[in-house]
Amino acid sequence: MTGAVLEAVLAELAALEDPNVRAANQKRGDDHGVNLARLREIAKRLKTQQELALELWAAGGTAARLLAVLICRPKEFGPDELDTMLRQSGAPKLQDWLVNYVVRKSPHAETLRLAWMADPDERVASAGWELTADRVARKPDGLDLPGLLDTIEAKMKDAPGRLQWSMNTTLARIGIEHAPLRSRALDIGQRLGVLKDYPTPPNCTSPYAPAWINEMVSRQQRA
Template identity: 75%
Template sequence: MPEATVAEVMAELAALEEPKVRAVNERHGDDHGVKLGPLRALAKRLKTQQDLACRLWGTGDSAARLLALLICRPKAFGRDELDTMLREARTPKVHDWLVNHVVRKSPHAEELRLAWSADPDPVVASAGWALTAERVAKKPEGLDLAELLDTIEAEMKDAPDRLQWAMNTCLARIGIDHAEHRSRALGIGERLEVLKDYPTPPGCTSPYAPVWITEMVRRQEEAPAGS
């Protein structure tokens, strides 16, 4: 399907729709019924098509938007385009994929991280905190980690769910990746008890920061040198 039309792609997405998948997704706030495996397979067939990606995004359909994020050119979007797209992306999966598959690869990522982190809309702010958590782990130079911990300590407990999750991820990354701040990160997690009772499947690590930090540090210490 090298040069598919929007109508052709939408018809294929409709054929992939499964009511049971939609029901499960809707319990998590998403509104599509296409399994991600077939969606990725379709993206692989389509390959990168920026114009088609923009038209698919414009449909407003969540499955089409997820596909668009897989076939677009992340660096082709302007800063204001990405800001508009984030504010349109209200469902969790579309929001997460936009941040992780597109914004992270954009030359505008740092500017948007700073702007979004301070946004009064908690869903927008959660994107800024997600980008901050990645910087904490991969490119912490220039970040004031102590100041980030101050903000997390003051605001995370009462933050709306998605913002709270992103701030908690940032707290955990500070504790995991920066030994000099680990004790304080653990202490904040223990005092605030955010996600302490989050249901965690067997074999998975709890998102409760003290457990998450402790487990990941243990794995790092046990990993063979150079692995």
């Protein structure tokens, strides 16, 4: 039964392929041409279907795997499965969705966070730092925040793209959420200058950590 459904869904995704969307996505390193709003509409219609999600992932293709992420049951994956899926998720958007929509909800998230942060693969390590940034904001108990700042201070400047971005996110989260460490986080961000010149559209918050920290703290104080 799922085989027929799989073929129908893959055909639907193929029909949604838009060269303009693909061209825009390619500028961000993503390799699919399906509008994400349309993709979410399909997921809403299909609802949760773990078997179909597994088949979509196995079929390959970023659009199919993005849809798989939206309809799967995160708690049904084992740690080895999630590790394999992460290493297969080359597109930045796919890795982002996998980490935030699946791994973060998994009972294995903390085990994977620690393992991935130490991984020599930049993409895998960046996923570990994304999970760390999430923990800094939501469940910081047990984290060595000063130790994280030490690592960021020593390694973020020369870290490759994705890893640098994730470390910078962690730096900003520490500065935003933990007032006693805010001045140090600001100092590290200012001295390293990472993403200082990142092009930021009007009315959007810059990813440059000092600007990001100050903007979010200002919003908290106005609330």
